[in-house]
Amino acid sequence: MKAFITGISGFVGYYLANKLVSEGYDVLGISRAEPKRKATGVEYILCDINDRGKMEKIITDSRPDHVYHLAGPAFIPLSYEKPNIAYGTIVDGTLNLYEIIRKHRLSCKVLYVGSADVYGHGDGTPLHEGSPIVPMNPYAGAKACAEIISKQFYHTYGIQIVSARPFNHTGPYxxxxxxxxxxxxxxxxxxxxxxxxxxxxxxxxxxDFLDVRDVVDAYYLLMQCGTPGEVYNVCSGxxxxxxxxxxxxxxxxxxxxxxxxxxxxxxxxxxxxxRVGNHDALVRDTRWFPKYxxxxxxxxxxxxxxxxxxxxxx
Structure with a gap:
């Protein structure tokens, strides 16, 4: 099995690459910047997700079975200063990726990694996937838009896209x-x-904090068991x-x-x-549970x- 990771140089990308290698995958990833650390046995390519020509060649040459879409700036305060970067990378980059998959009729399954920030303030009670979407910053707005695009491409073109809304996560690196x-x-x-x-x-x-290793376990299980077209909170509860x-x-x-x-x-x-989440849907469909x-x-x-x-x- 082949896995393709966008944004592989990021914090979660490193852990996810290691997880997939341990599960026997051939792993290829792209990032705009040279990774500070690399997982053993992984192929890294420098590429902007909005570079249509280069992205198209990488994806059509590798023809991955699974695509983990992590790319995009993650630091919320920066999105206030440069909302165009948040929207340009997260929204346009997501559309670019899906258009390549659609154009070439690739049969891969995709995990779109959004953010629990789309919920905004909430009311202090556990947020579930049907809770109102009230993005309060450009980063959250961009993530909400890309999630809608993911759902639309599933319904219109049949691309097998599962969406995740991770809450806060942390760990070494x-x-x-x-x-x-x-x-x-x-x-x-x-x-x-x-x-x-x-x-x-x-x-x-x-x-609602999780260890990053629990997060990548959830992403892996969502790729295996998650229902395309659905959204899942990734949180401790x-x-x-x-x-x-x-x-x-x-x-x-x-x-x-x-x-x-x-x-x-x-x-x-x-x-x-x-801000706390409800992870009932994730547990129900994948049997995931945090270990750390x-x-x-x-x-x-x-x-x-x-x-x-x-x-x-x-």
Whole structure:
């Protein structure tokens, strides 16, 4: 079996590539930037998803059985400053991919990876796939548009597309643009430099966190068992406050006392107080269930940054 991953150089792409190799797939992936780390046994090609000619050649030459569509900017604050990039990559890139599949009548199955950000604030209760779509930022708007395109291409052209709405996920190798990794790196630096102040944004919020390895397991199972034309939340079904994330990180550190500083520049323009998902559909159709506890993931994430800081010094 052949698998094709768009956005393979991203945080999730690395873990997904490793997962697919372990399952016996021949894996090929594209990205605009050279990956910082590569999975063993995977073919990497530099390619912009909007480069129609190059994309067409790669896909028609490889003729994948499964396509995992991850490509697109993931850092929400950047989408406020450059909404054209969010829409151009996520919406136009998705349309470009599907048009190639349609034009060449490829029989591959596709997993479109959207975002739970499409739900907006919600009302604090577990969000299910039928909950209202209220995107509150350009990133979420672009993801919602691409999800609609996915459903339309399934109904109109019969392309076998399953859509995922992942909630927050984290783990080693995640960029410091994202909250858990940012906290972990800061605390690793605090240990190293004998400091005691952690700089944060709004830590009153509660989010539904998963370990990235549970997320890629869900993506793999959705490709095997997910119903084309349907959307699935990928989430734990439980809330974790950022205060708890910070507490778990400090529990695993050597720091005895610390202070919290709320940095105004880290406060988001729009920030839902609580966002938690319902994963009943995912569990029903795939028998997936999370294996990793976020408390343990925080221990691994902190250790990753300790090790990484040492490597950067060498």
């Amino acid at each position: 995640q960029s410091v643009d994202f909250v858990c990794s940012n906290f972990a790196k800061q605390i690793a630096l605090m240990e190293k430099n004998g400091e005691s102040t952690l700089s944060v944004g709004n830590i009153e919020v509660e989010r 439980t809330c974790t406050s950022l205060k708890n994330i910070i507490s778990w990180l400090f529990m695993n550190s050597s720091i005895q006392q610390h202070q919290i500083f709320v940095a105004p520049e880290k406060l988001r323009k729009v920030d839902a107080p609580v 506890k976020i408390k343990d993931t925080m221990h691994e994430l902190l250790q990753y940054w300790r090790d990484n800081l040492e490597k950067l010094e060498k």
